[in-house]
Amino acid sequence: MFEPRLALASLSGESDAQWATAASPWAGLAFLGGLALDDPTRAAARELVAERDRKEFLPADPFGFMDAQLGQLADLNIEPGFNVRAVEPTALRRAAAICEEHDAVLEINAHCRQPEMTDRGGGQALLHEPERLREQVAVASATGATVSVKVRAEVDGVDLPALGESLVAAGADILHVDAMDSEPVVGAIADRVDAFLIANNGVRDRETARNYLQRGADAVSVARPSDDPRVLDRVLRGVQES
Template sequence: MSDLYNLHAGYLKFRNPVAVASMAGITDSAFFEQCKDAGLYILGGYSLDEPTMQASKAIAARGRKEFVSDDIFSLIESELKKVSGKGVAIGINVRATTAGPMIRAAELAKKYGALLEINAHCRQEEMAAIGVGEVMLKDRIRLARLVTELKSTGVVVSLKMRTGVVDDVALLRLLEKAGLDIVHVDAMGRGGANLKEHGNNSIEGYETAQAMYSAGSDMISMARAVMAGPKIVKSIVAYTEDQQQMTGWYNAPSHICRGGDLRGLTWCCPPIKDCPIHMALRRANLDPEKFAKIKLNFGKGTPLEVGTTTCFGSMVWCCKFNKHCYLREGSMEENNLDMKAYVALKKKLSEEIIKNIDKERVIT
């Protein structure tokens, strides 16, 4: 398997950052056959206990698709057997009113090298009435305990959620401490946690995919667009691969002045003028002088240290690769620095900046 992206979570390796999200009653082993180019395919969602299964039956009775079964664990294992070993990372999206059935599902997922995804996303009234789905976000202590219990099985745990329901950053910081591996979030934007981020916000083409990547998502997922035409999976995978091969940083952030997340500080000029960098540094609780020292110290001994033709005499202060700048390009040529090498250094610089930011103090 290619390791073009170096994307991992526990025992799982993702060959590309494009996922097919779970859609109840739809994403089964048969639908998987149309999505084999994905890096991650999530089966489900599955209702694991009597209350959630009765809710699923009620939802199905009013015309929505659901996976209804009298032996749900046999169904899940049968589906896992059919999709495992095909080169695509697999997950199962589940819901239950208590931890017991979820732990059983986690053990099953671990057995087949899959991840377990907690469904804290569903807004159907029948699920909300029994404390399942989106309403789970409102009891973060209970959710953290659930994550800890699931992690005791050794399974990779993902949480599928919507933003704006609660204080997302406070929740995710707690869940990260509880052991959560991945957050599958229905929105754009990178929060103050170290979790692998998996963005889902109506991805329907190259532009929306790139917007999600630039917002900080390590992975993106698609649902409705795949139903409309499964070929979109292969198309977005190819687009992402082209971006990675050309630049080496498929999810590079936007400039701070264009709404980029804190990784975008790597593209910033010195903090000497009144511009959005000061707001970003305040968010990061990072002193402007310290920020400047981080960048200059990183540049020492690297090709970024120089830049006689640039605005500030060093390429550590130069902008993003997709912005044409004859000054930067002149210095790159002068120092035999190609675009991919420039981006690789800027990516390492962003990691150095982030390493110096206390995530607990980031203002969101």
């Protein structure tokens, strides 16, 4: 779905259009965000800033922020995406419509594990409520946007291959999997799920990139070191050799 098959994974409060522009010579897709969209997730984001000293995007108008940020990438040679957190599907519908207008990927965050977020029903909490997660996927997909779902492995009680199958049936195009040092889960998902699969976690060099791609991933993503050209050089070589 994009070339080169190296994506930039969102870092809350850091992954904006300027960040994507700086790394665009190496990557084919950049997920901006994560961005809290509705009252519950925005309240969680404010608590994360106040209590954990985390960085979060908290614009007065998150939808206007999305539109402006994606607009800055319009002439850049990289596919744009936006990782978003929401509890209610209404906010996702609006965000997905913005992404569709910009030919951007709408990525549903079922990944954040901070209790401030999960206690409100956002982030990783969605993995334990698959019907609600499938509803979010269906709502976003109905706008015509390409839909990704960011998920986390090694969550107790969650069968990721089975969940992935149901998300694809609901309209997901991409599964973005944080393997959590459990690389075989990528192969298990690839064997069962007919979706574009992006593997994340520990991608730092040629070997880690090639390992995920050989297990069946269609692409890999880099998160924390996405601002380090040396890391991106090494990962890109691994992608190009696979």
